[in-house]
Amino acid sequence: MLTSPYSILVMGTSGSGKSLIGDMLAKRLGVRFIDADDHHSPANVAKMSNLIPLTDDDRADWLATLSGFYQQARDNNQDLVIGCSALKKRYRDQLRLGAPELKIIYLHGDYDLLLERIKGRQGHFFKGDSMLNSQLRDLEIPVDEGAIRLDIGLSAEQLVEHALLSLRANQDASPPP
Numbered sequence: 001m002l003t004s005p006y007s008i009l010v011m012g013t014s015g016s017g018k019s020l021i022g023d024m025l026a027k028r029l030g031v032r033f034i035d036a037d038d039h040h041s042p043a044n045v046a047k048m049s050n051l052i053p054l055t056d057d058d059r060a061d062w063l064a065t066l067s068g069f070y071q072q073a074r075d076n077n078q079d080l081v082i083g084c085s086a087l088k089k090r091y092r093d094q095l096r097l098g099a100p101e102l103k104i105i106y107l108h109g110d111y112d113l114l115l116e117r118i119k120g121r122q123g124h125f126f127k128g129d130s131m132l133n134s135q136l137r138d139l140e141i142p143v144d145e146g147a148i149r150l151d152i153g154l155s156a157e158q159l160v161e162h163a164l165l166s167l168r169a170n171q172d173a174s175p176p177p
Contacts, residue, residue: 007099011086012107013135015117022083036084053134063094070098087138109152
């Protein structure tokens with residue numbers, strides 16, 4: 001098992017499976033899962049629904065809220081998994097304000113698979129290839145942050161199993177400052 005309390009971020013672009021994998025991982029660990037999409041402001045949801053990419057300013061309060069969830073969990077000695085795009089390093093750094101020991105699982109996949117998944121969604125505010133292209137332009141791959149990189153071509157069960165094995169193997173390893 002992992003040493004508690006721990007904070008896990010499941011990150012990637014839209015269509016990568018953050019919500020599904022984050023929820024499955026949290027259930028396997030017996031901990032709380034938060035889907036970051038549920039905490040966007042109505043204004044941000046409206047922008048994304050109209051295919052308008054969010055700015056860093058649009059994301060500021062959202063990221064502060066998510067960082068606060070990590071801090072609250074740590075203060076209460078609770079474990080927490082959040083599924084959040086966290087595309088830029090500075091976004092992940094803001095999340096680390098609430099969870100300095102943040103463990104990152106980065107879900108990556110090729111453009112065609114991501115777009116196929118996005119187009120197959122029902123009732124989600126994030127739609128279209130223009131929004132995916134915007135996210136891919138913004139993506140700063142977490143190469144120096146101790147992230148566990150997983151290919152979304154694997155099944156959901158395989159991804160969760162690989163994440164658990166990697167988390168357990170690296171639980172004492174800290175990401176570089």
